[in-house]
Amino acid sequence: MNGSGKDFLCHLTDLDDLSCKSFNIKIKSQPTDIFIVRKDGQVFAYQNVCPHAQAPLEWNPDDFLDDKKETIICAMHGARFTIEEGACVEGPCDGVGLTAVAVEIKEGNILLAS
Secondary structure (H helix, E strand, O other), X not given: OOOOOOOEEEEHXXXXXXXXXXXXXXXXXXXXXXXXXXXOOEEEEEEOOOOOOOOOOOOOOOOOEOOOOOEEEOOOOOOEEEOOOOOEEEOOOOOOOOOEOOEEEEOOEEXXXX
16 A cells, blocks of 8 residues: 555654654544554554543644653543553543554554554
């Protein structure tokens, strides 16, 4: 795939390690905001919604990580989630994690998984 397919999000090279990028996609015909995080050559994707307040997570566009780039952090409540699993590790999320979105890397492209 050359990046023109419907499942294409971006090129892997568009993301530095420990950086994020947000997208608006359709999941089951519903517009959905998601974001991806690149860490150690892997890509993790989640719906962009705090499980506590149903609000977007980012501080600024594409800014989802804490200052040390160790966890995903909710700008509204300060809840923290692991990058690799989206699991709640601190804050008012009461153990409820982020909703993962399946993605894959193919030929240097980040795609929604079928």
